[in-house]
Amino acid sequence: MSGAADVVLRANDITKRYGGTQALKGVNFEIARGTVTSLLGENGAGKSTLMKILAGVEKPTSGTLELDGELVTFDSTVDAADKGISIIHQEMSLCPNLSVRDNIFMGREIVTAAGTVDYSAERKIVRQLMERLEESIHPDTLVADLRLGQQQIVEIARALSVNARILIMDEPTSALSASEVEVLFKVIKDLRASGVSIVYISHHLEEALKVSEYVVVLRDGDMVATATAAHVDIAWIISTMVGRDFDLGQPPSPEGYGATALTVDEVRVADPSNPERLLVDGVSLEVRAGEIVCIYGLMGAGRTELLETLAGRMPLVSGKVLVGDTDLRDLSISERIELGLGLVPEDRQRDGLVQSMSVGHNISLASLGSFVKGLFLSRSGEDEIVRDGIKDVQVKTASAAAAIGSLSGGNQQKVIIAKMLLTNPKVLLLDEPSRGIDVGAKSEVFGLLSSLATKGLAVLYSTSEVAECLSIANRIIVMRRGKIVAEFGSEGATKDEIMAASGEQTDTSRTNGKNK
């Protein structure tokens, strides 16, 4: 931050301790007026914690905050907002049952002289905000009726409506389309020009580089580097973040394939809320033992629905699914798991983990049958398989008894993978296994998949990041609107071909340079 004099917010030697773990180890951090600072780091590096402290969600264990050169403490998010700091949360924090207008003005309603809410004034401001974001969302639309990307726009609009001096954006683009990202970047430029300082957090490194002036890298609670964005590249960022060279791994060699492990034949799946509409429309594919197949597609392409149907979560309209030679028709989820088909779901918090249980109990959850003695669970038997599970996938945890919430996103993902691996699967389905985990954990997860495949596991995973199909999949299947529209071998495909097949615009620079 090379002596930029005009510092709006300065964090001095911030530490934060949660029980035994030190999330931040004395971070010094500066935000200059009218600039965009990207905060980068792996999950668990302390980004979220630092942002929570800046936004008044958490208080630091030690250290001070200076706002315009004056020492401040934030008692709450409201307090921070009053002092001009606003945050766009990574997790959507909207009420789906309320309208866009109600959500944007939640807690700060405009009140008429009579004490009632001034809906027309609110509506007018919402329209202006939407105009600025180049969106045609009507203020009275229910948030529940918006698609995910639009909900994120509403979230952004809400943060903009506060007229903050400092705007923290935590993964603001995770659900946005390429064109929406472009608009957001334009808005960011405007904001910057009007003197607003922005802290930008993203897993899309090239996005972060493109939009920001300064880059701050955190690793294990330490600030390891700050730089001017113009002087660094992605490779530098990744090696600084991870502290080592980065490689997603190689696919196992094609000679090693075994028999066909999973057969999907003309599978159709309907939208539960509208049975007329097919979310998966006649998909056929095969995965052989030892093969890694990737399904690439945009949000809404039907990837999740396909995988959930294979796992038994959603009903089949027509078609056939075989594991080995066994038809899965009418089999329950547990019967499918027994046959060797397991799913690692897309949404860890919602579908993967039981937050009220320990790491160990989460790991053993799908294979309780393997350590039952008589009527009872054998504690020593459980300890053993949990220990193996933790070791095999290298979960970083204080102990098996630790709360699941104490792990970073990547390690939580590994817990779910360990859970499914303990059921001895023949076919492992993973829905966006890299979602919300950092580069280091990503390469560990994919490395794990690769080594499992060489041992004969059939792996089928979905992704929306091209880089993740190119590096380790033996075959890439592209889905678009419920159908398979293209298929590539690992050699023949280029990023542009894959993206073009999926219907994604390649003329934006959104995904440029993403693969390594």
Added chain:
Amino acid sequence: MTSKLLAPLRQKPAWLENGLGLRILFEGRAFIALIVIVIVFSALSPNYFTVENLLVMSRHVAVNAILAIGMLMVILNAGIDLSVGSTVGLTGVVAGYLLRGVDVPIWDSVAYPAVWVVIICSLAVGGLVGWVNGVLVSRFKVAPFVATLGTLYVVRGLALLITNGLTYPKLQGTPALGNTGFNWVGFETFLSIPVGILVMVALAALGTILLNKTPFGRWLYASGGNERAAELSGIPVRKVQVSVYVISGVCAGVAGLIIASELTSATPQTGSSFELTAIAAVVIGGASLMGGRGNIRGTLLGAFVIGFLSDGLVIIGVSQYWQMVFKGAVIVLAVMLNSVEYRSKRAKANSSSAPPEGADLTDPQPQAVVGSA
């Protein structure tokens, strides 16, 4: 009785090693509340802290504790069972009906089933009510609060219909008919401990084993904590859901039998509003109404807190109206402490990137139900 209650606390180190130290700590709150109650009332009345009175009070506690054990299972599953009070009434009435003889028109005679048959039939009726609740909730997706509110009325109505609103008196049976012994539970003692208390202890032990040692227990904690994750792990979440209501119904049946046995009579109105006391016991015992958190030990402590408090108030002669005020205050206070505890615990758990699951939803609900209790 106190030494019995101290036992779980003495095991503390073993539990601490297993990382359950925190849970013990705040269950300790219910425990401390119990000690405070005993000390205060002992000081206020010389009749309070005597062996006889402690046994009498524990006998009162037993009924609620048995209901609360069943209720805990349902609450661990993130449900609620409002029908248990009515089920208590119905099972008592069914037992009374059978003991007084059943007309068999075909043979033109009256059948007098043996007591063990009566007991099994009554428990089956309790289980049946639970099964209906379970099916309504798991298959027809009726909200547990509504489903069991409905059965609360239906079951109470059935009990009144059977007796036509009257009481079945004198259920001790006739030796000549071979149906004596029904009052055994209510009047006998074993090692000078009333049988009702022993039944409670036995059910508590069974429940503890079920929750901590069997796959079913793990399924219950998992499906209460996150049903979707449990389902994807191959857990039969629907079966678990039906089972917890059946268990709760059977527990209500046991309670109904104990009351009928103690009174040697069966009244259809028995047990009204018992469900609320049972819920209070579970909640004071530290269980989360969102499901997935809670245990038998805490629930028992909760039942003892409520029972010893209300009996103590009776003994020192506090008016009935004030009794209700105190009881309500204690419930709210206990739950307030617990929700504070959960919040700080959650904050600790969320040290890294993990967002709290439904964090904003967890807190209002316990207070909502307590309000109705």
